[in-house]
Amino acid sequence: MNEVVMQHMTDLPSTHLLGTGTPMCSGCGGLEALHEIYDVLGKNTVFVNAAGCMTLLSVYPFTPFRGSWLYTAMASAPAGAQGVRDALDILLEQKCIKKEEDLEVVVLTGDGSAYGMGLSATSGAIERGLDFIYICYDNEGYGNTGQQFSAATPHAAKTATSRGSSGFAGYKKDLFSIWAAHKPSYVATVIGSEPLDLARKIEKAKQMKGPRLIIALAPCPPGWDFNPRDTVDIGKLAVKTGVWPLKEYIDGKVIHNIPHHRVPVEDYLQKQGRFVHLFTPKRNEEMLNEMQARVDAYWDAVSE
Amino acid sequence: MTRKLLTGNGAAAWGARLANVDYVPAFPITPQTEIIETIAAWSDAGEIPARMVTLESEHSMITAAGAAAATGVRVFTATSSQGLLYGMEMVYTVAGWRVPLVMVNVSRGVAAPLTLESDHNDIMAARDSGFLQIHCSTCQEVLDSVLIAYRLAEDKNVRLPVIVNLDGFYLSYTREPVEIPEPEAIRKFLPAFDTKNSKFRASTPTSQAVAVLGGSPYSYFRYETHLAAMQAIDVYGDIAKTFSQQFGRNYPAIEAYRCEDAEIVYVMIGSFSTKAREAVDQLRQTGTAVGLVRPRLLRPFPTKELQKVTAGKQGIAVIDQNISMGKGGVLHTEVASALYGKSNAPKILTSFIGGLGGRDISAEEFYEMVKVTKQAINDGVTPEPRLLYTRDEYREMQKLQAIAHVEREELETTQ
Amino acid sequence: MYRIRFHGRGGQGMKTASRILGTAFFLECFEVQDAPRYGAERRGAPIFSYVRASRSPINERGVITNPDLIVVADDSLIPIPAAGVLQGITDNTTLLINGHDDANTWKHRLNINCKVLILPVTEEVEDRAELPFVGSACVGAAARLIGVITEENLVEAVNDEISSLGADLIKQNIDQATQAFELMAKHEGLVKESTSKTPLDYEQPEWINIPFENASISAPTIHAAATSVEVRTGLWRTLRPVINYDRCKNCWWVCSTICPDSAISVNEKSEPVIDYDHCKGCMICVARCAPHAIETIPEQLAQEKEKQTA
Ligand SMILES: Cc1ncc(C[n+]2csc(CCOP(=O)(O)OP(=O)(O)O)c2C)c(N)n1
Ligand code: SF4
Ligand code: SF4
Ligand code: SF4
C-alpha cells in the first residue's frame, strides 16, 4: 500500500482537476466536495452518475471531467458501475487493454438516489462485492427538481413539499448504518468544508478494494436557503455542532472524529432559511430542545 | 453440424454461446429462466468464458448490460414481460447510448391480471425505444436470430441494441430440432467484438450519454438514432443474405409465404404464424388463394417490403397478439400506416385480435378470418375489429364469475 | 396581442415579475400566458420570463421571439450575447432598462433605433443578485407603458403573487411598483399591441434532410476532457473577489481548496490567482480567508474600473 497520508492543508493539491464552467449553483457545497474528491482520486476514473443536480455537469458538448463519465438513470448508477467494472475486468483478463488503461469506477449520486430509489441497486452492488467507490453528495432533498424532501431531509426542515409550519415531519434516514450493515470495505462521511479530513478518507478509500462508500454532506444555498458565501461556514457548523458526525466504518468498526466542544445545534440551524420557522416569529423552544437532545443522545451513545 | 432437440430458451442460450459473448447480466423471470440457468451452468462448468452476474432487478440488469457494452465487451441478456417493463426506462436509455447488445425477450402477457402465458404486449411496449426487434417463429430461428442480431447491432452504421423475441411456452418451453452451427463457421459469420469504438480508457477520456439543453440537439440525436435504425433495413438484408449463403437458412425481413398469386394474405408475427402457414396450405387445397406475410423485423419496420408483397392483393387480415387499450391491435395500425395512400394497396384491411395471454388460435379461426375478409372484399366494407373469442369461452367465463360471486344485474341469455 | 419579455439574473425575481404582470392583465380581463424560461434557475445567471396578453384567446406558445416590450432588470446583462436580451428586437420594440446610463447612451452603444426608456436605479446595492424589489418596479413601469392596466389592479396583482412574503415586504414591493407606475406616466400607452405573422409575410424555413451520421459522430458522447472551461460562468458574478497580495499569507491555499468552482489556482510564485472567466462570485473565499486578504467589489464597479484603465 502506498502510504501518502495527507497531514496538512499544504499536502492538498493546489492545481485542480475538475474543469471550471459547470452549471452548478454558485457556492454549491456538492461541487466543492466533488472537486476536492476528484483531486485525490485523479483523472483515471469513470464517474457513473444518477439523475440529480450533478447530471448537469456534463451537458453536451461540455464536461468538466478529465476522465470519463456515464449518465445512467436515477435508480441504477451502481448497476452501471457493475457493467463498466465487469467489462474492464474482462478486457484486462483478455489482455485487450493494458493495466494502465484501467479506471477506478466511481458512482456519483445525490441523496434522493442513494437513500431511496437507488438503494436496492447499491445494496446489490455491495453484496456482490463490486470494486467501486460510491460518492453521495447529500443536499438533503431532491435538489434538481426544486428541493422536495427526500429520505435524507432532516427533521423540521422546510422543503418544497414540507412547507407547513413545522417543516418536514420525518427524520433523516441513517444511510451510513444501512451501508455499513452490508459489511463493505469502507464507509465514511465527509464534508467539503473539512478538506483535509475529506482528502485523507478518499485517499484511504482509493487504496482499498471492494465497495467503498462515501457520504458528503453538501450545503446547498438555494435548497437550504442561505447566502452562497456561507457554504463553508455552515459546513463547519454541521460538524462542530455534531449534526454531521465525521466517521468511518472499517473492519467492522465505526470510528468517530469526536468534536472537542460541541457548539449548540441552533448555531447551525439559525444560518439556514429552511429552519427559520424555529426562530421567528417566536422561538420554538420545544423543537429546538428536541433537536439538540437527539444530537446529544447520538454522541452520548458514541462515547459509551 | 449437429441437429438437436432444443427448446426456444435453449436455442437462445446456444445463440449467446456461439456468439461467444463476454458478459451476461441477468435476472430471472418466467418463462425466460431456462436461458439464464443454461448459461449459468455452462459458465460454472467452464464451458464458456462468459462472465455472468445476477443483478437485483431488470432495471439494473439492463443498466449493467448497456454500461458493459459501452465499455467494450459483447453482452447478452434476457427478460420477459414484467421484467421488460420494469427495465423499460433503461431500454430507452441504453438505446440512446448507441451501444450494441442483444437482449432476448420471451414474450408473456402483462399484468394485470397476472399471467404467465404468452402474448406480445410486453414487446410492443418497447416498440419505440430504439432497440431493433427481430421476431421468431421457430426454435431454429431463435438461435440463428441471436447470431444475426449481433452482427446487426455491431454494424458501424447501426450500433443499436437488438431484441430477439420469442413467444413464451409456444417456443420457450417447446422442443424442436435445431441445427447448431459449428463454432468455426460462426467465427466467419460473426467476427470478434470490435472494441475500437469503445470508451472508458485512461488514455481516452469520454463522457457518454450526457444531457442536452434544448430541443434542437435533442432532435438531432434522436433523429440520428432513427436514421441508424432505418439503415438497419439494408444492413439486415445484407446480413441475412450472408447468413443464408453460409448456413442455407433464409431469413428475409419479411417472410412471404405463397404470396405471389394470393388474393388475401394474413399478416402476423411470432410463433403462431406457423399456424397461419398451415392454414394457407389447407386453404390453397380448397382453391382459396391465400398467403402469409410475416414481418421478422418489426423495428425497423420493413415498409417498402410490405408494400411490395401486398401490392395488388384484395385484402389483408392482420392478426394481433396484443391490444392497445382504446385503439386495438398495434400491428394493424402499423400495417395501415405503411399502406395508406399507396395506389395498389389492398382495399380491405381487417383486424383480428387473438392469442392474448396464451389463448390458442384454432385452425377454424384462421379459415374464418379469411372468410370474413373475403366477405368484406365482396361488400367493399371493412368490418369492425374482432376479438377471437367464442361463445363457449364466454360461458366458461361466466361460470368463473359465478364462483367469484360476481353479481350481474340480470342473468345474461347466452346459451 | 402584447408580447413582453423580462430579463434579469437568477435571484432578481423575474419569474415573479412575469406572474405579477400576467395577473394584472388577467384582472383587466385579458387572456394571458406567462412563463419563465424552463430550466434550473442559478443565482446570478442570466434568466428571462415572458408574458402574452390579448383580448382574444392566445394560440401562440413558447418563448417570445418578437417582443413589443423588453424589460431589463439588470443592465449589465445587455452586452452579454448569451443572455439574449436583444433577441428579436426591431424598431417597433420598446426597451425598458433599469440602469444608470441614459437612453441615448444605450441607443448609441447598441446601435439601435427603437424606443429606449430608462427606469432609474433607485437603490444602490453592492450585490446586484439581490437588487431589492427590482421585479416589482419593472412590472409597475411595464404596466404603465402598456397603458391598459390600472394602478388598482397592479397593486392587487402584486398582492396576489407575493402574498406569502409577509406584510412588510408586500408593502415595499407595492410601493416600488406604484412609484415606477407613476414615473412612467408620461409614456402611458407607448407600447402597442402587434399582430402575428401571416402566411403572406413569413420567411420560408430552410428545412434540410439531416444526413445519416454513424454513432461515432451522432451518439451523445463528448470525446474530450474538460470542455466545460469554454463556458464563461464568470458572467453570473455580481460581486468580484479581489486578492490583496499585500495581505495574502500564501496560507495553505485555503481559498483554492474550498472554491467550489476550481476557480482559484496557485501560480509558480505560490500565490493564489482567481480565474475571473469562471469565478461565479459566491464569496466563499472572501468569507474563509483568515487574514481577510480577499476583498469584495461590486462586479459592475470592477468592470468600469477595468474599462478606465484599459
Ligand atoms: C425514475 C425517475 N423519477 C424521477 C426523476 C426526476 N428526478 C430527476 S433528479 C431528481 C432528484 C434527485 O435527487 P437527489 O438524488 O437527491 O439529487 P439532487 O437533485 O439533490 O442533486 C428527480 C426526482 C428521474 N430522473 N427519474
Ligand atoms: S441546487 Fe444545491 S446541490 Fe444542486 S447545484 Fe444548486 S447548490 Fe448544488
Ligand atoms: S486564503 Fe487568503 S491568505 Fe490564504 S492563500 Fe488565499 S488569499 Fe492568501
Ligand atoms: S468567489 Fe471565490 S470561492 Fe467563489 S467562485 Fe469566485 S473565486 Fe471561487
Ligand SMILES: [Mg+2]
Ligand atoms: Mg439531493
